[in-house]
Amino acid sequence: MKTYPKICLTTFAVLVTGCASSPPPQQSQIYIPPPTIVKYGDSQSIETVTADFGSTDLQTITETMVRSMLQSKTIQNSKSAPTVTLAEVKNQTGESINTRMITEKVRTQLLKSGQVRFAVSSNEMQSQVDELKRQNQSGMYRNDGISKTGMMEGAKYRITGTISTIVKQNRDMKDVFYNFTLNLVNNQTGLIEWAEEKEIRKTVTR
Amino acid sequence: MKEQNVQVDDSLGVQSLMKLFLLKATTLVIVSAVLSTLSGCTTAPPPPSEKQLMTTRMGDTSAVEVIDMRSVMRNNILTAQVTVKNWGPPPNPKTGEKQPDSKLYGYRFKWLNAGGMVVFTDEAWKPLTLTRDQSADLVGVAPTPDATAFRFEINQYK
Secondary structure (H helix, E strand, C coil), X not given: CCHHHHHHHHHHHHHHHHHHCCXXXXXXXXXXXXXXXXXXXXXXXXXXXXCCCCHHHHHHHHHHHHHHHHHCHHHHCCCCCCEEEEEEEEEECCCCCCHHHHHHHHHHHHHHHCCCEECCCHHHHHHHHHHHHHHHHCCCCCHHHCCCCCCCXXXXXXXXXXXXXXXXXXXXXXXXXXXXXXXXEECCCCCEEEEEEEEEEEEEEC | CHHHHHHHHHHHHHHHHHHHHHHHHHHHHHHHHHHHHHHHHCCCCCCCCHHHHCEEEECCCCCEEEEEEEEEEECCEEEEEEEEEECCCCCCCCCCCCCCCCCCEEEEEEEECCCCXXXXXXXXXXXXXXXXXXXXXXXXXXXXXXXXXXXXXXXXXX
């Protein structure tokens, strides 16, 4: 008769301790980061992460500008591929945009077309001068193999441009309007021989 | 009299046989004609049009129809123009109401030389903002004078 309550008590105690044996893990103990997945994507795909200037805008702008410039009479009516240099693209937006990326992409695509030649830009002039000095003034090179000074070719045209935005937003919506213009200026005459613009509208809604 | 009766009976049997034969032959001809017509209908579908051959579709782009395609050499550079129209998704089968197209599309051109080789790196996909029943003329300019032909690519990216 006495054994029955004892068995009941021990069973109850085992059950209670069994339930309370594993306390909930505290957050401060171990941090397990969420699993990360790395994969390659299509570099040409449409990117809509935010309304800020993105890769699709860069690619679209560059394509439009280069194709339009190639069709211009200035380029096509030249007897030989004209020499062009990169000047400045002014960033008149509130964003931090690497405009050098735009001009260099324009230069690469124009060079790949084979329709123009590029002279070094003012930004790259220092390295060009350093290289010529090294070859001509260091006294370490054979005379018949060096690139001589005073033989550089001046650019007939220069590429300039601006990127600007109009941003409007309210509680539910944000509208960003980009306007990019590019000009081809004749260095000798100062005439703008070609110009093109590209407009992009991006909206964000909540 | 008996002979006559027999003769009449014989003539009646031949006539009915002839009628039966004619009926069967007519039925056979009609059935074969119907079968040949049906089999004619179920032969291979018509060959794809030039527009279909020059268009590559990715994802669900069935609502967007390529209406027109043309190209011209301008200052030694190939310029292509593709006219597309978004017919939108099919109307609601219960109410018959037209539904707005919520899909987002992108497009690009692929430029080929005379030998059919791709002449430049892939273009970026450009967003195509087309609401229901809206059409657009998409113009592409070749990146080099080597391009003599083009293909139009359209995809659904969202």
